Amino acid sequence: MGKLRIGLIGAGCIGTVHANSVKSIEEAELSAIVDIRLERAKALAEEHGVEKVYEDYVEMLDREQPDAVIIATPNYLHAKMTIDALNRGVHVFCEKPMAMNAGEAEKMVEARNKSGKILMLGMCQRFRNDSKAIRNVVLGGELGSVYFTKITLLRRAGIPGMGSWFTTKAFSGGGPLIDLGPHVLDLALWLQDFPRPVSAKGYTFSKLGTQNKCLGGWGIPEPGGPFDVEDLAVALIRLEGGGVMYLETSWALYTKDDTFNIILSGDKAGASLTPPCKFTEVDGKWVETGIECQEANVYLEEMKHFVECIRRNTSPGPLPEHGVIVMRLIDAIYRSASTGNEEKV
Ligand SMILES: NC(=O)c1ccc[n+]([C@@H]2O[C@H](COP(=O)([O-])OP(=O)(O)OC[C@H]3O[C@@H](n4cnc5c(N)ncnc54)[C@H](O)[C@@H]3O)[C@@H](O)[C@H]2O)c1
Structure with missing residues (x-):
């Protein structure tokens, strides 16, 4: 088997990270790079010795017929690009969030089923x-039955790309809940073998981005562009089996520290x-045991x-x-924040 030919769609921040990962993998190579801002595709292609650059991903798919694509574009393009690639028999690695909502995500799974190709998410x-x-x-089984999971991913001053697609609901689907939520909700569920979420009560706030405060961290700002998404989301999620998860995630919040943690509490x-x-x-004494772990290059490992x-x-x-x-859980949290009711997942 020759090298796997991979087309990269989106030569922005995370696309650049994925290009570096592919470079380190013996069995694969980047065969083409696409970006509607052609100068970004060209610059990345030059850095990686890739000959083919395109502005239009459909043209790239049809002319290059790659084995696989990496989709690293704004959220509103994930479903369409994934389905177009799968329908042409191309394997897909799609960045998070999977889509703008669960309806789109379901269509992506249908396309995967029809094509028989691989669809992997960037978790x-x-x-x-x-x-x-x-x-x-x-x-x-060391924790016994887990009944409470606390998920914290708080950024104090980390609104990505103020004014860009990140902060425009029509292109992103929302703020930290759909941007950071997929990482930690997926992880919290996967750590306990994916118990099904049953319902959610959610709250969203948009207090600091609207004042143009607490920017930073990621993305390319476009000053003067919109900010019509939340900057804090909080949710209480009921799981099948009776457990609950509590989520707090922000891009901007007057809190003490940036925090990233998941704590699982069981009956043992x-x-x-x-x-x-x-x-x-x-025997009446609190015992805490650290676990030694090396840091991994997660982007290389996933690729x-x-x-x-x-x-x-x-x-x-x-x-x-x-x-x-x-995605169904995120939809339910947004729905709940808008209706004020606990919503079914
Ligand atoms: N897994 C992670 O840790 C992680 C980190 C950051 C971003 N992401 C996700 O990756 C995606 C991209 O984020 P980013 O930070 O790289 O954004 P970005 O804005 O830096 O890059 C997006 C790129 O897509 C290009 N693009 C837009 N429309 C296009 C189209 N129709 N065809 C081709 N290219 C097009 C833009 O010109 C831009 O260069 C988002 O969905 C984001 O949520 C994931």
Whole structure:
């Protein structure tokens, strides 16, 4: 089998990261780069010695007939580009969020089923060594039955690309809930073998972005552009089996620190992702045990996994079916924030 020929669609921030990953994988090569801002595609192509650049991804698909594509464009393009590629028999790695909503995500799974090709989502947090270690602890039964999961991904001053597609609801679908939510909701569910979310009560706030405050962190700002999304989302989620998850995620919030953690509490013990450790009470004494983990290059690891799944014809870890569940949950949280009711997932 020759090298896998991969087309990159979107030569922005994360597209650049993926181009570097593909470069480090012996069995794959970038065969073409697409961006509607052709100068970005050209600059990245030059850096990576890629000869073919395109402005139009459909033209690239039809002329280059790549084995696979990486979709690294704004959220509103994920479903359409994925379906167009799968319909042409091309394997797809699609960035998060999977789509703008669950309806689009379901259509992506239908297209995957029809094509028989691989559709993998960019759930890079699953490739952290601490994620894998905590999942082993949970699935090994050390926590007993997990009934409370606390998910925190708070940025104090991290509104990405102010005024760009990121902060424009029609292009992004929303703020931190749809941007950061897919990473941590997927991870929190995967750590405990994906119990199905049943309902959600959600709250969203848009307080600091509207004042043009707390910008930073990621993306390319477009001063003067809109900010019509939330900057904080909070949710209480009921799971099948009776457990609950509490989510807090922000791009902008007057809080003490930036925080990223998932804490799982069971009836035998608890575990925390960052730093990875487990804790319980033994003979009346609190016992906490740290877990040694090396830091991983999660973007390289996920791309190696994608390439391996194609070469071996195996299902990817981050299944699109899981992506559909996460999109249904995000839809329910937004719905609840708007109706004020607890909403079914
Ligand atoms: N997995 C992660 O950790 C992670 C991190 C950042 C971003 N993302 C996701 O990756 C996607 C891209 O984010 P980004 O930060 O790289 O954004 P970005 O704005 O830096 O890059 C997007 C690129 O897509 C191009 N583009 C727009 N429309 C296009 C079209 N029709 N055809 C071809 N190219 C087009 C833009 O010109 C731009 O260069 C988003 O969905 C985001 O949520 C994932």
